[in-house]
Amino acid sequence: MDTLHNIREIYNDGFRNLGSMIVKNYFKAFAWFGFAMYAVVLYAFVFRVSTGFAF
Secondary structure (H helix, E strand, O other): OHHHHHHHHHHHHHHOOOOOHHHHHHHHHHHHHHHHHHHHHHHHHHHHHHOOOOO
16 A cells, blocks of 8 residues: 555656646646556556467
8 A cells, every 4th residue: 555655646746846737737648648558568468478378
């Protein structure tokens, strides 16, 4: 639980004094898009490993 709290604090500190709302919202959307793409990559890797794909 402490790790999730630290990640949340880092995320909030990263966007605290960023500038205009447009820039702040753009970077927040880009960050969530990056997290989602990373999750897709992890899912694909775990799926391939669990089904016995020969690398």
